[in-house]
Amino acid sequence: MTQKKQEEKCVGHTINRRSVGTAYEQKAEAYLKKQGMQILERNFRCRQGEIDLIAREGETIVFCEVKYRNGTAVGHPLEAVGVRKQQRLIHCAAYYLMQHGGTETACRFDVIGFLGEELIHISNAFEGNC
Numbered sequence: 001m002t003q004k005k006q007e008e009k010c011v012g013h014t015i016n017r018r019s020v021g022t023a024y025e026q027k028a029e030a031y032l033k034k035q036g037m038q039i040l041e042r043n044f045r046c047r048q049g050e051i052d053l054i055a056r057e058g059e060t061i062v063f064c065e066v067k068y069r070n071g072t073a074v075g076h077p078l079e080a081v082g083v084r085k086q087q088r089l090i091h092c093a094a095y096y097l098m099q100h101g102g103t104e105t106a107c108r109f110d111v112i113g114f115l116g117e118e119l120i121h122i123s124n125a126f127e128g129n130c
Contacts, residue, residue, distance in 0.1 A: 021068065025042070025053065028052070028064065028112040029042070029053055031119060032062075032064065035057075038056045041096070044096055046092050046095045046096070047095075049092045051064070051093065051096065053066065060107060061093075061102060061106070061107040062109075063092075063093045063107060064111070064112060065085070065109070065111050065112070067080045067081060067111065067112070067113045068113075069114070071115075077120075078113040078120060078125075081126075086126050089128070090109070090130070093107060093109070094129075097130050103130075107128075107130040108123070109124065109125055111126075
């Protein structure tokens, strides 16, 4: 396979993965709305990383990571949010709160995993100082 064909294959795979990720983030957003949460941001990016969804539940800001896996061959989707990813999310959340004047606001970190079409929501999945 030529270098150009390999690059095209990689680009197509990346685009497909992004579109799948976006589709499941939209499903997660719809689920959170049904749970009574107000969506504040989608794909909030900063130097520290990215947060898939930021929502408000009552007086609490909810930072939500969304993970999808078609099967468990590469692990369960919830296992994909390891300590390093948690630290990035915590730093990004602190930046978000600083930007929006909410440094004294209660917050929590949720993870929504999709295993195929099964949705698993872990509220307060890990601790972090916002």
